[in-house]
Amino acid sequence: MRLLIYFISFLLFHPLSAHSALQDIPDAVKSKIAPPSIDASSWLVADFETGWVLAGKNTDQRIEPASLTKLMTSYLVFEALRNNEITMQDRVYISEKAWRTGGSKMFIEVGARVSVLDLIQGLIVQSGNDAGVALAEHIDGSEQGFASRMNLMAAELGMTNTNFTNSSGIPEDNHYSTVEDMTLLSMALIRKFPELYRYYSQSEFTYNDITQQNRNILLTRDPTVDGIKTGYTKNAGYGFIGTALRDGMRLVAAVTGSSGKVARADQVQSLLQYGYGAYEGLIAYQAGTEIKSLPLWFGETSQASIGVLKKLSVIFPKGKSDKLSATLELPASLEAPIAAGAPVGYIQVKYDQQPIYRTSLQVNESYAEGPWHKRILDYIKQLIF
Numbered sequence: 001m002r003l004l005i006y007f008i009s010f011l012l013f014h015p016l017s018a019h020s021a022l023q024d025i026p027d028a029v030k031s032k033i034a035p036p037s038i039d040a041s042s043w044l045v046a047d048f049e050t051g052w053v054l055a056g057k058n059t060d061q062r063i064e065p066a067s068l069t070k071l072m073t074s075y076l077v078f079e080a081l082r083n084n085e086i087t088m089q090d091r092v093y094i095s096e097k098a099w100r101t102g103g104s105k106m107f108i109e110v111g112a113r114v115s116v117l118d119l120i121q122g123l124i125v126q127s128g129n130d131a132g133v134a135l136a137e138h139i140d141g142s143e144q145g146f147a148s149r150m151n152l153m154a155a156e157l158g159m160t161n162t163n164f165t166n167s168s169g170i171p172e173d174n175h176y177s178t179v180e181d182m183t184l185l186s187m188a189l190i191r192k193f194p195e196l197y198r199y200y201s202q203s204e205f206t207y208n209d210i211t212q213q214n215r216n217i218l219l220t221r222d223p224t225v226d227g228i229k230t231g232y233t234k235n236a237g238y239g240f241i242g243t244a245l246r247d248g249m250r251l252v253a254a255v256t257g258s259s260g261k262v263a264r265a266d267q268v269q270s271l272l273q274y275g276y277g278a279y280e281g282l283i284a285y286q287a288g289t290e291i292k293s294l295p296l297w298f299g300e301t302s303q304a305s306i307g308v309l310k311k312l313s314v315i316f317p318k319g320k321s322d323k324l325s326a327t328l329e330l331p332a333s334l335e336a337p338i339a340a341g342a343p344v345g346y347i348q349v350k351y352d353q354q355p356i357y358r359t360s361l362q363v364n365e366s367y368a369e370g371p372w373h374k375r376i377l378d379y380i381k382q383l384i385f
Contacts (some may be wrong), residue, residue: 041257066231068171299336
């Protein structure tokens with residue numbers, strides 16, 4: 001009964017969702033250092049682990065996502081690979097529609113058969129609109145069908161202000177997003193597909209004897225930057241979502257409506273520098289490590305190991321780690337049988353005694369019932385004590 005109550009509490013306060021929306025950094029832990037002045041229509045910088053937005057402007061303003069659209073296209077291609085819907089070796093037929101698609105290209109030829117691997121690099125490194133159409137048609141038969149898949153995934157990821165009508169980002173009336181939604185998508189892509197995300201750090205790709213450079217010029221400026229995507233249309237201006245990983249702390253910065261290619265890179269770099277200059281990160285606990293053990297009744301062992309389901313990481317103003325503390329909310333004991341991953345309580349992280357982050361605690365491994373004589377003995381102990 002006690003475990004049922006804790007499970008219900010878990011569902012009420014922590015809905016079972018693979019993704020959560022971005023949120024402003026708690027006031028208690030917000031740095032007093034002002035963010036840089038950014039000359040763009042909308043922008044933000046956020047912490048990857050917590051989803052905290054450190055600073056931003058017009059983050060929910062509707063934008064033309066332009067080639068940032070390809071983040072969703074690649075997300076769904078990666079998912080199709082993981083689900084064995086397609087393989088890297090598939091030879092994709094290039095339709096006339098894909099070949100004729102305007103804008104940036106990888107220069108595939110109508111009627112050719114091109115591997116999924118080449119198309120992924122053409123999509124990501126060369127920002128090929130033609131590659132986006134070809135991949136969409138290969139997965140769902142048509143770009144329209146693939147757009148439906150894109151919108152279903154956008155809803156699943158919590159992208160509440162986004163609608164896709166194509167796989168490349170070519171402007172259309174009902175094709176829109178926000179800098180917040182595109183940042184949320186970027187974080188989901190990095191988190192879910194770490195082994196495939198590496199294509200976003202690829203500096204160049206050659207196809208059909210044509211070599212094109214990755215438009216993310218921060219890849220050559222800063223070795224800690226490993227992604228992620230640029231975009232441009234005449235109406236939208238220049239957009240860029242960049243991310244860096246320094247000492248285990250990943251930040252994501254995004255700008256849209258910038259004035260030029262260099263300007264957008266400078267602005268993203270400035271936002272990343274601000275984040276790393278004003279804050280530092282701390283990995284409090286890794287997933288599966290023991291934070292505390294609890295007495296276990298009716299089990300083969302007498303103690304149960306308790307930890308966090310996923311890595312617990314927080315950020316705070318630089319040099320102020322002494323202001324961090326944590327409290328545990330746990331029952332006095334547990335009862336076997338209990339499965340690994342079962343939620344049993346919470347950990348509350350505080351900064352300067354102010355709550356800033358709360359997440360569930362779980363059982364690190366499964367515990368079966370003990371032999372009958374131990375269960376009887378434990379029952380007697382409960383009656384006595």
